[in-house]
Amino acid sequence: MGMIVLGLDGQARARRLVRLLLADALGGEGAWEKQLENWDENDGRGLLIRFGESSSLISQNPLLATLAIPAPILKSNNLEILISTLAIQTHSSRAPNRPVEPLDLILSPSLKTAPLSTSGFSIVTYPVHKTLLVGEGLESSISYGRFTAAHTESKLQADLVKAAFEFPILEVNSSETAEPNIINTSIATRSLEKFRESVSNSTLFEHGWNHSGLLSVLHWLSAGTKQEDERLKPAVRNLIQSLLNGAEEQIKAAELAQSKSVEAHLQAREETSIPLKAALKKWAESAHTELRDQLDMAFTSPLWQRLAWWKLFWRADDVRRTASKLLEQYYLPAAEKEIIWLSGRLEQANVHLTPSARPWPRQIAVSRSSLITAKIPILQTVAQHLVLNTFLITSSSSALSALVYISTGPAIGVYESGLFGAAGLVWALKRLQTQWERARGSWVAEVEEVGRTCLRDMEDVMERALNGEAVPEVEGDRDVEEGGGRKRDDDEVEPKAEEENAKENEGKEEREDDGPVPEVSELAIAREAVESAKRALSAVK
Secondary structure (H helix, E strand, C coil): CEEEEEEECECHHHHHHHHHHHCCCCCCCCHHHHHHHCCCCCCCCEEEEEECCCCEEEEECCCEEEEEECCHHHHHCCCEEEEEECCHHHHHCCCCCCCCCHHHHHHCCEEECCCCCCCCCCEEECCCCEEEEEEEHHHHHHHHHHHHHCCCCCCCCCCCEEEEEECCCCCCCCCCCCCCEEECHHHHHHHHHHHHHCHHHHHHHHHHHHCCCHHHHHHHHHCCCCCCCCCCCHHHHHHHHHHHHHHHHHHHHHHHHHHHHHHHHHHHHHHHHHHHHHHHHHHHHHHHHHHHHHHHHHCCCHHHHCCCHHHHHHHHHHHHHHHHHHHHHHCCHHHHHHHHHHHHHHHHCCCCCCCCCCCCCCHHHHHHHHHHHHHHHHHHHHHHHHHHHHHHHHHHHHHHHHHHHHHHHHHCCHHHHHHHHHHHHHHHHHHHHHHHHHHHHHHHHHHHHHHHHHHHHHHHHHHHHHCCCCCCCCCCHHHHHCCCCCCCCHHHHHHHHHHHHHHHHHHHHHHHHHCCCCCCCHHHHHHHHHHHHHHHHHHCC
């Protein structure tokens, strides 16, 4: 079991106190006592004292020295004592943004190793079960009070941490139990020397020892070190309980800090999102107005008039090129530029609109590419089929007129027989005009609907981003970034899309049936681990 004695003003007083606590009054002065008295004051290393049959310095290393002594109290309590120092003035003057818990510093003190290179000292922590702090006079006690008062959340348990301050001019009543303890090592030293001179000085020794204050320190030193009816020693149990309580307090502090950070973040986001939401609303209104006005302008422009029904005979193969040029010129060009500027404002406010590399939504480009690659070819195919059917109908009616004229001879004239050809021509042209205008009207309506849907999706994405919700990647965005314009087979794409949508819907239904899956934070895991450890500790008898 490990214990440490920390000198608040150097190791000399701590070594003197340990010598008195471990000394055998019935025996003579041991060699290890002289070693402690004559220890080099310039040696800043820690000193570890453990039980040994003979007094010897059994270890020398850059971290600490180890001294074995034949002290009965060490053997009976299975105890090791580490003597070191604690500079509480340095820790008390630390910046408030880097708080240091006294319990961590006291129960896990730092030991300096000698510099191995030009990198300087390295720090090694040495956890122990109990700690005794030793100081002298009023100055040390005030420094210790300031050190502990600055950390009110940390509770220094009396069975784990004890402070003893020496006042040489005072005699201490052994019945006093107030914390911190007042001791007088000068009285204890004189009493020990008198008793070793003669056993007849036992009364003087008992009186001096009781009034030196060391008796309560000795009782505290051996308390909880022996294993009685429990599986764990009381000191070990108290240490574990203290560590768990400290961890729980740190978790609470971290949760409180996290809660404040989230509230501050949400408040800052709300303050930032107010002007951004106003800008988004303004953009959405102007984008819908542009869609209406630009498409009206596009479908009354000379470029669109090139695709009139009576011009299809020589422009049927130019439908794709003309319609693509029309979309590139009139399909939301200003809205696409403005959304880049608005997305820049959102990125500046740390609002991310898209998980892809581009920091702005690509719905307009995706919808335009979809119309060009998937819908315009259908319109061109309709135009080519209508022109071909018109030629077939006209040719068939003309052939019928010629056949009637040849078969009837002079009974029916050329003009009468040509009636069949003229009727077929008129009907074919009327059919061409009707079906082509219907096809153009359907395509125009589809373009308008795609544009409105695109703007609604973009507005929804940006609103979700402003509200801090997750923004999914736009389907087809990757194709557009890689160059787009690649024609896809609709017969292959649509079944795959339907299958993926069906699987996604099934997954959503299952998740809804099972209930929402909460996100488990690291703090929640840590809290559960601490509670489990407390339950396990209480179960150990």
